[in-house]
Amino acid sequence: GIQVEQSPPDLILQEGANSTLRCNFSDSVNNLQWFHQNPWGQLINLFYIPSGTKQNGRLSATTVATERYSLLYISSSQTTDSGVYFCAVEPRSGGGADGLTFGKGTHLIIQP
Amino acid sequence: DVKVTQSSRYLVKRTGEKVFLECVQDMDHENMFWYRQDPGLGLRLIYFSYDVKMKEKGDIPEGYSVSREKKERFSLILESASTNQTSMYLCASSFGRELTEAFFGQGTRLTVV
Numbered sequence: 006g007i008q009v010e011q012s013p014p015d016l017i018l019q020e021g022a023n024s025t026l027r028c029n030f031s032d033s034v035n036n037l038q039w040f041h042q043n044p045w046g047q048l049i050n051l052f053y054i055p056s057g058t059k060q061n062g063r064l065s066a067t068t069v070a071t072e073r074y075s076l077l078y079i080s081s082s083q084t085t086d087s088g089v090y091f092c093a094v095e096p097r098s099g100g101g102a103d104g105l106t107f108g109k110g111t112h113l114i115i116q117p
Numbered sequence: 118d119v120k121v122t123q124s125s126r127y128l129v130k131r132t133g134e135k136v137f138l139e140c141v142q143d144m145d146h147e148n149m150f151w152y153r154q155d156p157g158l159g160l161r162l163i164y165f166s167y168d169v170k171m172k173e174k175g176d177i178p179e180g181y182s183v184s185r186e187k188k189e190r191f192s193l194i195l196e197s198a199s200t201n202q203t204s205m206y207l208c209a210s211s212f213g214r215e216l217t218e219a220f221f222g223q224g225t226r227l228t229v230v
Contacts, residue, residue: 045223
């Protein structure tokens, strides 16, 4: 099956810093999403981005489908940005709606 | 906003019990999914359904079954709960076979003792 690798696995930053999280995937995808898992375990949708660039406030994401990677940018980090960020993909070969394959996540800690 | 609701946030069951985890979505989504999340193993797909009364096995279906009698509701069933099924269970739904952005419920933390 498709492989999803996220880097770095852990990241500790000071408040106000910028960060870049990377997601590499091993095959063509129909769907790529970025999630933030809150302290209670719920996955919060950040971006649905199988290709291109999107921005939402301090967060933005870029997916280069031809090179099989996606980047999540967080600018001017706040302590509330702390948590685990997941990249998840649905392979194109699956024909759609066959479920997401998740990376292992990046654990981000923002220190005041 | 899409709302996916799981029936319980926390659940404690005894070994051997039959356990039902319920998930309801309010956006008329065709597809529904059950995942489990474990430390070091990440999120893994258990079962999914792309229509009423349809079901497909995911990566780790052993020990589980599912039921989808109505479009908005997808149930995960542990026929005889075991301690290795202690986990966080997450339900998700998505619209169709083209636009497949998935939305997740709040999760159910199940402990089997």
